[in-house]
Amino acid sequence: MEALLNEWLWREEFWLPPGISWKDTHLHEDQGHFPLPRDLLYTLPLAFAFIALRYVFERAVAVPLSRCLGVKDRIRIQAPSIPKLEAFYKQKSRQPSQTEELALSKQCGLSQRRIQTWFRHRRNQDRPNNTRKFCEASWRFVFYLIAFVGGLGSLIDTPWFWDQRECWRGYPKQPVASAHYWYYMLEMGFYLSLLLSVSVDVKRKDFKEQVIHHIATLFLIGFSYCANYVRVGTLVMLVHDSSDILLESAKMLHYAVWTRTCDSLFVVFALVFLVSRLVVFPGRVIHTTLLVSLDFFQPFFGYYFFNALLLVLQALHIFWAYLILRMVYKFIFKGKVERDERSDEESEVDENEDEDEDRKDKEDEVDWRQKKEMSNSNLTSLAHNCVLNNLTNQRNMNSRMPKAR
Structure with missing residues (x-):
């Protein structure tokens, strides 16, 4: 296996400039550590450690913090227990077609409108609440803040930073x-x-772009380390962390409904993002890797x-x-x-649409009740009129009987 990797994966022309071999990269112990591909194996247990640490952080720190900041979860209507609909929801589809709705309507003995309402309420039950989204944003905020401060402290005295x-x-x-390692x-x-937890995290509008970003970032970090692009790689990570701190903090305030502070912080984030990702990143980083390196x-x-x-x-930026x-x-x-432009909103069905549907259902129910009450009142008034007419006719008959006698 090692011979196969050396022959196909670790070929010198893939990783090193022409005229340089792996032997030329060996350093003496007093010269420092040269990055080796096997060092990246440590990132896998680190990833599982991050997942475990995140689990503890969200429950011990993020949840109490969300309560202090006033994060409130929306009260959602619970879908009634209907085994056939529940089985269809879990095994086939969360959004049945019109034909499937008609089939389910016949099986369960419910109207098609009731089937649609049940599936909408059932989807709302699985939709993450504000507390969960706040915990996720706070976890990323803490990491990006620590990473940015630590990265800036390790790079500010280096010559390639300037x-x-x-x-x-x-x-x-x-x-x-060792600090850069x-x-x-x-x-x-x-x-x-x-990337490992993307399937259980909140699904966002830019879900595909986020997955592509994570994969490209992992390839970029891994390849730059193996090819010893560590110096420029540290600059790439620092540029990205600088704006991510503001984004995650704005999300936290958004879930806490601190609207004015959130919007103001978002404007600051937009300025930092545009300068760091559209000016510094292409003007400094890509320029030096694409042109200066030659x-x-x-x-x-x-x-x-x-x-x-x-x-x-850069295309994602x-x-x-x-x-x-x-x-x-x-x-x-x-x-x-506007909410519909935020990257932290779910991509499935907008909750505003669900609220509108629920409102329509309530209005329909109210209209039905009003119509029923009106019909009952009409029947009552009709019955009263009939009684009054009978009494009037009876009196007229009684008044005429003596004259006839």
């Missing part, structure tokens, strides 16, 4: 400091934990692959920037941030 040409000076024979391991372990080595497979991943991230600019436009001209 001059990106230093990222390539002496490449690939560049030692990795742990920065890499923790970041990759965290994103791996997000002054130090000739292009090879790793050069093209690494830059392709960076361009994928442009997509998110478009959504953010739409939100900022609505905030400026309408005075508030």
